Amino acid sequence: MKRLLAGFTLIVFSFLGVWLLPARDQKNVSDDRPTPSPAKVGHPSFLSPHFKPIVVHQDRLFVANTPADTVDVFETSTNDLLARIPVGIDPVSIAIRPDGLEVWVSNHISDSISVIDTNRKSSTHLRVIDTVQDIDLEKRATNFDEPVGIAFASNQKAYVALSSENKIAVIDVASRKVSKHLNIPAQDPRAISVRNGKLYVLPFESNNKTQLSGGYKIDGDLVTFNAHEHSIANNNVLSLGHVLDIVKHPNVPDKDLFVFDTETDKLIETVDTLGTLLYGLTIDSKGSVFVAQTDARNHINGRSGTKKHGLAQLQNRAFLNQITRVDFQKNAAKKPSFINLEPLPSVKITPQDAFATPFAIEISSNDQTLIATAAGSDKVFTVDTSSGKVMGHVKVGSVPRGIALRSNDKGAPVQAWILNAVENSISHINLSDPEKPVVTSTIKLDDPT
Template sequence: MKEMKRAETRCGYIFILEIMVLAFLMLVSIAGATPFAYITNYGNDDVSEIDTVSVIDTATNTFITTIDVGRGPTGVAITPDGSKVYVLNSFDSTVSVIDTTTNKVIATVDVENGPIGVAVSPDGTKVYVTQCRDEDGNTAISIIDTAKNKVTDTINIGHYDSLGDIAVTPDGKRVYVLAEGGPTSVIDTATNTIIATVNVGSYPGGIVITPDGKKAYVANGYNNVSVIDTATNIVVATVSDRIGSVSGIAVAPNGSKVYVANYGYGANNIYDGGGNISVIDTLTNKVTVMVPLGKYTYGVAITPDGTKLYVANDYSNVSVIDTSTNKVTSTVNIGTRHLGIAIGNKKVQNVSHTTPSEFNSLLVVILILYIWRKSTKI
């Protein structure tokens, strides 16, 4: 009889251990079910959120944590596997590297001059960072090796006021670089040399390339968007109707739409401090709808499934837009002076990100299984 009871006790311990392991795996699965958004908080000297990155869970549109980075964070990009976030610190001339499993800075990379734009290669091995001009008026791109988190190469672009945003083609073979006071440069990534230049509009501020790699959309500061045929590197269209003072741009995962953030837009394209999103149909290159938002819209990013668009409103909050209805469905209040935003792919996050409701659900499951075990006397 005693041996039987001991055996039952051992079985009970084993059962509980099995349930604990199952619960842990479920926690990890739940935590990694949705991508997270990373928003830079440029801040002001009189606010506590200065020089940080805020993290939002895109499943619940809730604030997760704040990460301290360098001074004046602006641009942000995430590796394709979602494991690392690269944040540009404009005042420090550095790049902060964040591990997304812990949301901690694991490295700081020095670049020569104030970083402006950032893009990650499709294979995740390289990060391209554009910079301001140096004392001699030269502009350049720093290439960071993501395995070492060190600058391994530099590409000289030319004498311009400054470089701007940057984008890599889906096949990783070409890089498109914007310049203030100059043309858009096209770089062959195999040789790191400029193979073409394209004249676009004035003060280009953002660029995206369609998922099929056939077109590049350049958001120009003065009320238009240039469309580049990447096969010929010629501007084939200019979208100007219902485009304001452009500050950010994103493309849908299926390539059907391009979303343009207008920093300030009023009647007859007169700046009024208001903000909205212009939605461009990439088949017709026409604006089909405008979505009104808060003041000073800036950075913009879309979820991997294309269902939600996140817009960083410079002096206020983050707006969430349902892309099927083009309506604002949520507003997240975090930090201040939001300039950059990026959304990662699905990945396993720290299990501490599991919400209380999810954890309570797991406890209910464990309790039911425990009662069933006792009732069947297994």
């Protein structure tokens, strides 16, 4: 989607039709005119990069129905479907404006944000009233490539993660225009969040300080094979008998979390060594950051070339499934701590013990309980933030990737709605007892595929 040819641009714009109409083209729609049903087009899962694809506001649940290219709206007490709102292609993230009057939806393939009116007194209630884009008409290319996470600093300013650009777009809410970009010197920023005047940004494809250990002067530690001999002199075509090792190098960059001041948009802290694939992000009221992630162990059997390492050394565990915690002293990050969700590789685990691919994560209003999904194990689980212990878990649908959490007046979690991305369903969970979460109902989303 980086560069659009003229013909393809016209086709896409024609196909999207009303989805890309700005607000001024929809103001004359009468209040009593029914919202048209979305066309039964759809598409299979693109392994879409979800981040917060489901949110709850008052008595409304907003869900990114990714294969249908809609946002589906449900009444929380009855699970009744209130609206199916056509948006762009591949909706992956939803954010509610702080005043609750708009919902913004990032369309990963359309390279756009759909703005939905949620003002119940408005004649355009639950309709797309505007589209945020940034197109260079001269180059016929988008400057808003592959948006994922959305976060509001205020009712006037929003941030959008442009995943393939390694940038954060800063958007003026009133004009719907991109005012500037924040550069992220790391790969594929997706998860972003604002709390207490700070913007937190996670790159998805973070490093873990590993690299090929080839060089000229072998030291047996950081340089374990002669790169010229194996890669140039003898094996530059077929790589027959090629030797390759992987080691952890302390000087390899590993930037995992970026913290900005939302008043000035200035970078105030960068944190490293949080994990390798960083999926989910939540922040408590005191500014402690929790990251749902998997940490690669590719260095454990890294001497596959010189010592013939294999699965025996890896113990058949390619990743550690973890939650990383980062506390701050003023604006300076302390050393990260890690919650291992499974027994370490020296212990054989069973499916009951598995929490593969921690993905979505939210924290209760009282800061005491984490609710997270294990997308690879089809589970939702709870964690005590003080002890780091997993308290309970429950089986849900296939590949859970989103959580909409509700806490009670005392801040304790009481219920959650889980988006199961591959099954395309919602699991409604009772969290009154965090040690025994219970699925109370399942909502099947309309799936044209």
